[in-house]
Amino acid sequence: MRFALSDEQRLLAKSVADVLRKHATPADVRAAWSSDVGSAERWAQLADLGVPAMLVPEQHGGLGLSELDMVVVLEQVGRFALPEPVLETAMIVAPLLAASSTPEAAAPLARIVAGEITAAVLFDDARVAANLHGASVVVLARATEGVQWFEPAAGATKARRSVDGARRLGELCAPPTWAPMVTGDRAAELTARARDRAALGAAAELVGLGRAMLDMAVDYAKVREQFGKPIGSFQAVKHHLASAHVALELARPAVLYAAQRTSERAADASRACSLAKAVASDAATGAARASLQCHGAIGYSFEHDLHLWMKRTWALARAHGDAATQRARVAALILDHNEGRS
Amino acid sequence: MRFALSDEQRLLAKSVADVLRKHATPADVRAAWSSDVGSAERWAQLADLGVPAMLVPEQHGGLGLSELDMVVVLEQVGRFALPEPVLETAMIVAPLLAASSTPEAAAPLARIVAGEITAAVLFDDARVAANLHGASVVVLARATEGVQWFEPAAGATKARRSVDGARRLGELCAPPTWAPMVTGDRAAELTARARDRAALGAAAELVGLGRAMLDMAVDYAKVREQFGKPIGSFQAVKHHLASAHVALELARPAVLYAAQRTSERAADASRACSLAKAVASDAATGAARASLQCHGAIGYSFEHDLHLWMKRTWALARAHGDAATQRARVAALILDHNEGRS
């Protein structure tokens, strides 16, 4: 038993952070609020790091890395509030295409691996998803009906506006003719695993977002003075931030654990992913709240970076199953199916 | 519109408090933990004040007072953690017997009014209730089947032990032959109103209990020193106690409002009683928690009075519908029956 990231994983996190620190500054995130398309340069930089290819097996030209490696990257994506669709393209769609083992998947997969395109996914009867308007490949993953992917024609999708202006949502207005590439049990399995990865990836981003918001609040509380001393010396501020820290400290291992169990295809993997999303959603929204409260009116301002992180948090906390939905999944597994702890 | 107690009601509260301060000291409450029977003297003193007769109309020899007057008394009952069954006898059973308008009710009612006996009630299919073992008259109030009262024979009831040693619970082991004195719609109505009064009365006691526990904590926090100053000067302690105060300050008017609406037979009376019980239960358990935390290890000790109040609170918060049950009642009324605010 060894519960720690490897040296390679720490290095990976650092490499990603180094790139994002330079190319995904708060000003860049803010710029994404007034841009209809993603940054091609940033996506190319992520592709240089191999990010879109991480979960693609080597026989498909990918890097053959694990969900744990991916989660290490997504935590940094959250930390810098990166607007690019890493979760959708690299975490959800690329491994789904690879696992489909169909000839039709080869072409879009190769383009994703090459960093040429990004992807989006619609689960079951959803119509709205991140990166849907603008993605070159869209996957319709329906547990009971099958899995299909297609290149959306012009006009097939339209943009939707999120409270997080850097989050490019799209709606599918003209679905393609239904012609699934995968059906039956295999489709159910691919969909279930893709859903688990979606929840897990969002959880990892949320941990990164939460930590970044807490760091902002701590820095602010050290310098901002009231009643003649730094507000960070008041017990109320200390306790708000300490509570946020505790929640994040307990959420992060849950995310790493779920990633490892997922990569092992362990029996409790799906439950662990739901658990991770539930606790990461709560920890990150709690950190947002504590950070805003400690920032006071300044955090409420559009000119302060906090709101960029906070709105991403609000969106991701609800995307791919909010905390209550994920707890209901855990409840079904522990209360109804008599699954013990692994 | 005038939302305030009358001078008479303030005087009534004071009279009850004066008696209880003398005859229901913490030592007296503690003594009730090791006694199988209630204090006849204390009951006589309450009868001298007219407490058992308060909700009995004058034509039945009672005082013809209102539920609001009764709630004023019950708040003091809670404040002093009085072990006697004022709630069961004076708030629930006496007015139920009076309202039944049956000749069979006259005798037990007269004895209650005279302060000779105490009473207990079992709603619907309940078997365990406060004061059941030892009460001279027991009411079975069943909404769909009818209302019946009887004098339990020896052996018909047995004592049950509560976490609050001063709370004498009993179980009905040998129910009498079912022969309801009131049936049909009238029984449903009597039962519903008795249940509302039960919830309301418990809520009033809880507000008194909560205030007493908060007062203890405030007194302690002023004198107990740590790190060289009174613990009440630490912001964490201040905020715990301030939050408890806010909850109690908002719960008390809800109780008074429900009492007044009940006395007016207003359309929203039943909902107001549920609301009052929900918020008073939460406010009192919150005050218990805050008080214990601020007392530290000393509050954990049997030698400290706090535990007498805390355990009564835990019991009453769950009796007659806990906060969640009462909120579910409110939910049914506002979400399903389309009842607007009055």
Next chain:
Amino acid sequence: MDLAYTAAEEAFRAEARAWLEANVPREPWPSGDTREGFALHRTWEKRLHAAGFAAVAWPKKYGGRDASLVEWLMFEEEYYRAGAPQRIAQNGIFLLAPTLFEFGTDEQKDRLLPRMAAADDVWAQAWSEPGAGSDLAGIRSRATRDAAGGGFRLSGQKTWCTRGAFCDWVFGLFRTDPAAERHKGLTYFMVPLSAPGVTVRGVGRLDGDEGFAEVFFDDVWVPDADVIGGVHQGWDVAMATTGSERGLTLRSPGRFTAAAERLVALYRSIHGQGTPVDTRVRDAVARAWIEAEQYRIFTLQTVTDVRDGRGLGAASSVNKIFWSELDVRLHETALDLLGERAELDDDAEAAGWMKGFEFALAGPIYAGTNEIQRNIVAERVLGLPRK
């Protein structure tokens, strides 16, 4: 205890309800915290004024209708129930006006209140400064006696002035005695934003509106007539306004009871007949509704206390803590009901709740953070030691 209203009060409610039904715009307006929305909302203020509803509790001669406190609560209840527009005049009518009634001269009241009621002048607060916050004691903006006499010269910077970029006047504190410590040596000024030397800069905020402003004062001349209360007495005057801001007047229960009813409607629209009973969601909705109702009931008691001449004092902190936190929970519950829809900024219903949530998040911060309010409750109500 008497929960009934008089016939006159009920008649007043009926009149207000009828007028609002006939006049409240059917379609939602753009936020009054944007430039175009502000202009539109000023026309609404003028319609309210024409009907005598701009400031119902004020004396008739200033543009009110001498309504009682109960009638004022009724009006607020009807106003929010009707979904009527945001009150851009609120800083003046609900914050400055109570201060003027208590500390203003007759000349000031006669000159300022009628124009305020008519929305000829719309007022902004100028409390915060870059280095000051909830305690206001760190105020560094200065006012010095004008050498020529008859007025002061103001210099410094104020921040977070709500809708300050579109308003006509601001009110706030300036330091008149630089040697005095913290809360002493401050004076309460009113300043037209058109005065020479005033620069206003709009700042965007969390909910996307640009209704915050920074206001810079560069040697701005203000006559003695625009000081409220005495020179160096600004702290006491401001406390009255702050008390008012977090007390009864700014947050009438109607705002929350109306939101609770909208929450019930949202629940019904999502959990219609035939959907399985979701007790978790029902519990959250009931809790939010109950808290709004609790605040309504609590306010009946507060109104009685005020009418009996028992001032609120530190108890107004209890008020502020409760409504600000219930408002956050209420909106959170709505967003939870909406689920993934909650983030959709182009879904009018969802966006309305999200904006409301963002606005609610300011509640525990502004008008003295809830941390400070809890200190006040602990120290002044419960009697715990300050240090």
Next chain:
Amino acid sequence: MDLAYTAAEEAFRAEARAWLEANVPREPWPSGDTREGFALHRTWEKRLHAAGFAAVAWPKKYGGRDASLVEWLMFEEEYYRAGAPQRIAQNGIFLLAPTLFEFGTDEQKDRLLPRMAAADDVWAQAWSEPGAGSDLAGIRSRATRDAAGGGFRLSGQKTWCTRGAFCDWVFGLFRTDPAAERHKGLTYFMVPLSAPGVTVRGVGRLDGDEGFAEVFFDDVWVPDADVIGGVHQGWDVAMATTGSERGLTLRSPGRFTAAAERLVALYRSIHGQGTPVDTRVRDAVARAWIEAEQYRIFTLQTVTDVRDGRGLGAASSVNKIFWSELDVRLHETALDLLGERAELDDDAEAAGWMKGFEFALAGPIYAGTNEIQRNIVAERVLGLPRK
């Protein structure tokens, strides 16, 4: 990352499980915090010792079996899963022993640890005093050099010694330098309760047991051999023990995961097939279960950190805040499931949960209140200013 256990570890778990299955009493015992229960629990400690399970992580020569940290966690998990009796030896084995391993002399370890493992000596803590609390700095009990040499004379009073009325020895701090301030000038002593001059008085407590004691020291002679660490060095020594109390060792996740499984069983027994789905209750149960599982996972990380030689330091406060608060919520959820039954002291299942709740309520208080733990997290982990 490697979540698998070695074959040796799995074999150890199997052995522990088998032994516990064969030996754990079927019927619940009276609480070890009562006099008769304590005696019974001492026999259990002796059986554990005979089987080599009294202190699995200790060296064999002291009565342990050199188990690794992972094996220790496994043992705890199995122990609580089996519903095995309360460990009355825990103050010695989990609190004092780590201190002795770090600061004790070989003579002390050889003399005290084997008797501790065998439950020949059962130990109580003597930390609190009437005027001292979480910070221990207010300690006024004194120890003065015995004029005859070779020892000290102790005077003063200690309170809230868990099971102190039934134990054989206590350990705690006494002030050896009265002129030194607060945390300085304290020395760590071990004292047999049979020593002349010691008076022990039992005190009842919230959960009805009388397992608290006040201990009075009246000129009690203690030899130099019963000082741990140097004279006046007691604070540093005590910090190691306090860290241990709130750190990894005292609260292994097995305790909470076992309680969470019992909660699941309680839910199933109440909400059987055919009852309507109650999502509110299911959400609360899932939340409690999730928190226990989170703590289990978190501890895997902690164990790895410890094994890699990264001490916990202030991070152990994170640990303590989390487990103490999850324990309260978990038991609250069980009591909510029980509803009116929760108060029944003669309903074994209900009373068990209620006792567990009362015990859990002590969690946020003892071993340094959670208020102090949050200060530690804020100051030492997040780097916020002390003053």
